[in-house]
Amino acid sequence: MHFFSHKKGELYAEDVPVKELINKFGTPLYIYSYGTLIRHIRAYEEAFCEVPHIICYAVKANSNLAILRIFAELGIGADIVSGGELFRALKAGIKPYKIVFAGVGKTDEEIEYALKNNILMFNVESEAELHKINEKAKNLKKVASVALRVNPDIDPKTHKYIATGLKSSKFGIPIEKALDYYKLAKSMKNIKVIGIHKHIGSQITETSAYVEALNKILSLYDQLANYDMEIEYIDIGGGLGITYRDEEPPHPKELADVLIPLVKNKKGKLIIEPGRSIVGNAGILVTKVLYTKETEQKNFIIVDAGMNDLIRPTLYGSYHEIQPVTPGKKEKIVADIVGPICESGDFLAKDREIEKVSAGEYLAVMSAGAYGFSMSSNYNSRPRVAEVLVKGDQYALIRKRETYKDLIRNEIVPEELL
Numbered sequence: 001m002h003f004f005s006h007k008k009g010e011l012y013a014e015d016v017p018v019k020e021l022i023n024k025f026g027t028p029l030y031i032y033s034y035g036t037l038i039r040h041i042r043a044y045e046e047a048f049c050e051v052p053h054i055i056c057y058a059v060k061a062n063s064n065l066a067i068l069r070i071f072a073e074l075g076i077g078a079d080i081v082s083g084g085e086l087f088r089a090l091k092a093g094i095k096p097y098k099i100v101f102a103g104v105g106k107t108d109e110e111i112e113y114a115l116k117n118n119i120l121m122f123n124v125e126s127e128a129e130l131h132k133i134n135e136k137a138k139n140l141k142k143v144a145s146v147a148l149r150v151n152p153d154i155d156p157k158t159h160k161y162i163a164t165g166l167k168s169s170k171f172g173i174p175i176e177k178a179l180d181y182y183k184l185a186k187s188m189k190n191i192k193v194i195g196i197h198k199h200i201g202s203q204i205t206e207t208s209a210y211v212e213a214l215n216k217i218l219s220l221y222d223q224l225a226n227y228d229m230e231i232e233y234i235d236i237g238g239g240l241g242i243t244y245r246d247e248e249p250p251h252p253k254e255l256a257d258v259l260i261p262l263v264k265n266k267k268g269k270l271i272i273e274p275g276r277s278i279v280g281n282a283g284i285l286v287t288k289v290l291y292t293k294e295t296e297q298k299n300f301i302i303v304d305a306g307m308n309d310l311i312r313p314t315l316y317g318s319y320h321e322i323q324p325v326t327p328g329k330k331e332k333i334v335a336d337i338v339g340p341i342c343e344s345g346d347f348l349a350k351d352r353e354i355e356k357v358s359a360g361e362y363l364a365v366m367s368a369g370a371y372g373f374s375m376s377s378n379y380n381s382r383p384r385v386a387e388v389l390v391k392g393d394q395y396a397l398i399r400k401r402e403t404y405k406d407l408i409r410n411e412i413v414p415e416e417l418l
Contacts (some may be wrong), residue, residue, distance in 0.1 A: 001036070001039060001040075001281070002033060002036045002281040002282060003033045003035045003036050004018075004033065004284055004364070004366070006327065009326065009327070010325060010326045010327075011323070011324075011325045011326070011364055013031050013033055013284070013390040013395075014033055014034070014035055014390045014391065014392055014393070015390075015392050015393040016390050016393060016394075016395055018031065018284075018286060018325050018362075018364065019325060019326065019362070021286070021388055021390075021395060022286055022288075022325070022362055025386050025388055025397065025401070026386070026401065027286055027287055027288040027304055027305070027362065027385075028285060028286065028287045028288075028304055028305035028309050028385040029285070029286045029385060029386055029387075029388060030283055030284070030285055030286075030368065030369075030372060030373050030385060030386070030387040030388070030399075031283065031284050031285075031286060031387075031388050031390060032064075032067065032279075032282055032283045032369060032387065032388070032389050032390065032398075033282050033283070033390055034070065034389055034390060034391035034392075035391070035392070036281060036282035037067065037070055037071075037278065037279065037282045038070070038074075040274075040277065040278045040279075040281075040282065041055065041071065041074055041076060041278060043251065043252045043253070044252045044272060044274055044278075046252075046253070047251075047252040047253040047255065047256035048252075048256050048260070048270060048272060050256075050260055050264065051260055051263060051264055051269075051270050052269040052270065053269060053270040053271065053272060054077050054098055054233075054269065054270070054271050054272075055076050055077060055272055055274065056076070056077040056078055056079040056098065056099070056100050056235075056271055056272070056273045057071050057076050057077070057078055057079065057273070057274065057275060057278060058079045058238050058273050058274065058275025058276075059078050059079065059080050059081075059085040059088065059089060059275075060081055060085065060275065060371075060374060061275030061276050061278070061279050061280070061369075061370040061371060061374065062275075062279040062283070062369055062370055062371075062372070062373065062374050063085060063088050063374050064373065064387055064398055064399060065088060065091060065092050065398070066389055066396075066398035067279065067389070067398075068088060068089060068091075068092030068093075068094065069092045069093060071092070071094065072089075072092045072093035072094045072095075073093070075098075076094070076098070077094060077095070077098025077099055077100070077120070077271075078094045078098065078099045078100075079099075079100050079102060079238065079273040079275070080099060080100070080101050080102070080103075081101070081102050081103035082103065082110065083107070083109060083110035083113050083114075086099065086101065086110070086113060086114055086117065086119070087113075090117060096117050096118050096119050096120070097118070097119070097120050098120060099114075099117075099119040099120055100119070100120055100121055100122075100123055100147070100197075100235065100271065100273075101114050101119055101121070101122045101123060102123040102125070102149060102197070102199070103123075103125070104125045104126065104129075104170055104171060106122070106129060106132075106133075108132070108136065111132060111133055111136045112136050112140065115136060115137055115140050115142050115144060116140065120145065120233075121145040121146055121147050121194055121195050121233065122144060122145070122146045122147070123146075123147050123148075123149045123195075123197040123235065124146050124147065124148050124149060124173075124185070125149050125171060125172055125173065126173065127173075127181060127184065130146070130148075130181070130184065130185055130188070130191070133146065133191065134188040134189070134190045134191050135190075137190035137191065138189070138190045142190065143190050143191070143192050144190060144191055144192065145192045145194045145195075146185060146191055146192070146193060146194065146195070147193075147194065147195025147196055147197040147233060147235055148173055148178060148181055148182060148185065148193075148195075148196065148197065149171065149172040149173060149197045149198065149199070150172055150173055150175050150178045150196060150197065150198050150216075150217060150220060151171060151172030151173060151174055151175060151198070152175050152198055152200065152212075152213045152216040152217060153174075153175065154200050154209055154212050154213040154216070171199070172198070172199075175216055175220065178220055179220065179223055179224070179227075182224055182227070182229060183227065186227070186229055193229055193231075194231070194232045194233055195231060195232060195233035195234070195235055195268070195271075196217055196220065196221055196224070196231050196233070196234055196235065196268075197235035197237065197271075198213055198214070198216075198217050198235070198236065198237055199235075199236075199237025199238065199239065199273065200213050200237065200239060201239050203239070203241040203242070203276065204239045204240060204241050204249070205241040205247050205248065205249040205250070206250070207250050207254060207255055207258045207259075210236070210255060210258070210259060211258050211259070211262070213236075214236055214259060214262055214263070215262065217234070217236075218234075218262060218263070218266070221234065221266065221268070230267065231267070231268045232267075232268055232269060233268055233269050233270075233271050234263055234266060234268040234269070234270055234271070235270075235271035235273070236259065236270065236271065236272060236273075237272075237273050238272065238273035238274045238275055238276075238277075239273075239276075240252065240255060240274060240276070240277040241276070241277065242276055242277055242280040242281050242367060242370075243281070243367070244318065244319050244320060244321070244366075244367050245319045245321065249277070252274075252277070275370060276370040276371070278370075279369040279370045280367050280369050280370035281366075281367050281369065282369040283367075283368050283369025283370070283372060284364045284365060284366055284367075284368050284369075285305055285309065285310055285364070285365040285368040285372060285385075286325065286362055286363070286364050286365075287303040287304055287305035287309075287339075287348075287362065287363050287365065288303060288304045288360070288361075288362055288363075289301060289302070289303055289357050289358065289359050289360065289361045289362065289363065290302050290303060290304055290340070290359060291359055292335075292357070292358065292359065298335070298336055299333050299334060299335035299336070300335060300336050300337075300338055301335045301336070301337045301338070301354070301357060301363075302338055302339070302340065303337060303338070303339055303340075303348070303363060304339070304340065305339055305348065305365070305385075306339025306340050306341035306346050306379075306380070306382065307339060307341050307343065307345065307346040307347070307379070308339075308341060308376055308377045308378065308379040308380060308382050308384075309339070309372075309373075309376050309382075309384075309385055310348065310365060310368055310372050310376070311375050311376070311377075312371055312372070312375070313347055313348055313349065313350075314343075314345045314346065314347065315375075319349075320348065320349070320365045320366055320367055320368060321365075321366040321367065322337055322348060322349055322352060322354060322363050322364070322365050322366070323354075323355075323363065323364055323366065324354075324355055324357055324361060324362070324363060324364075325361070325362040325363065325364050326361070326362070327355060328355065330355045330356045330357075331355075331356050332353050332354065332355055332356070333353070333354065333355075333356045334351055334352065334353050334354075335351075335352060335354060336349065336350050336351065336352070337349040337352060337354070337363070340380075340382075341379065341380050341382075342380060348365055373385070373387060373399075378402075378407060381407055383401060383402030383403060383404065383406060383407060384401075384402045385401055385402075386399055386400060386401035387399035
């Protein structure tokens with residue numbers, strides 16, 4: 001669900017005409033709905049209210065500080081995968097004791113930064129990382145709380161780039177070796193084992209994969225009790241999908257209904273790490289039509305947003321609904337909607353049926369709140385776009401549009417070498 005709808009013949013973000021935001025802030029422009037964000041967080045909280053739990057928002061989905069502040073004020077935690085995401089989460093006011101740190105390549109500096117800020121736990125992904133965290137904790141005279149990220153070898157039936165729980169994936173510890181790794185962790189003086197973690201992928205649209213993975217993890221959980229390891233946190237990861245086109249992903253309540261019976265008699269507190277399902281449909285990308293072009297084989301609608309602004313269609317072949325900001329009763333055409341980037345892979349849609357539009361009109365790319373701006377870049381030396389948050393009939397700029405000067409701010413020309 002989201003609060004973007006057509007009223008009075010034009011697209012609105014909550015109670016604000018999108019055209020008004022375009023006139024004030026220009027395009028391309030990311031627009032987020034406060035009401036949608038709140039609604040989605042509450043859906044998770046209500047769904048899992050029967051069991052002790054922490055919602056740890058997956059910061060990588062959308063890391064804007066204003067959005068993180070909304071979550072902090074709701075008491076939400078954070079699932080982070082870098083020192084930069086930890087910095088953002090803390091800056092936004094998210095409590096360190098609600099932050100979990102995943103990722104296969106944590107650096108020495110990132111581990112030390114997290115230890116100094118007393119995060120809830122590291123989700124450890126390899127034996128080498130376990131030794132490294134123990135070493136850094138010893139140097140800082142601390143004890144590091146950890147969960148081991150266990151790879152249950154479950155196919156989440158999603159895009160291969162975002163499937164993380166298969167045996168061939170770089171993520172996690174093979175489940176058949178997990179008990180040995182837990183024994184190793186327990187023997188380390190500066191490690192405290194407090195959790196068990198799994199995350200099988202993203203944009204998952206069936207609950208069966210969650211159930212299968214959790215059953216495997218809970219079997220290990222029961223084994224650990226025999227070795228005097230009491231697990232305080234059962235981290236089930238995130239990955240619940242959203243509707244981009246015709247997908248029918250489960251509601252958080254449907255997910256909770258199949259998972260809660262499995263964990264309600266366990267002592268561990270549940271950690272859930274939603275990202276896309278919170279912010280995905282809470283944001284849109286608005287773009288201006290620059291030109292239209294017809295060839296013998298194709299119709300092209302050339303817009304001012306490119307793959308550097310929204311890379312998902314190029315990277316994953318993903319679908320985003322695209323609609324006119326001010327629709328009319330015009331004929332439909334089939335066209336490629338492409339950006340200005342100097343790459344044939346620069347497109348927002350291929351062979352898309354869409355209302356015929358002209359230069360100067362605007363299009364809204366829907367479901368762009370997750371992995372939109374957070375994956376954007378300055379490719380082709382294009383300044384990154386502005387972001388706006390709408391709440392009812394009010395709105396505020398939450399990221400300024402970059403300037404050409406911003407592009408070279410950190411670059412140095414070493415005159416002594418030239």
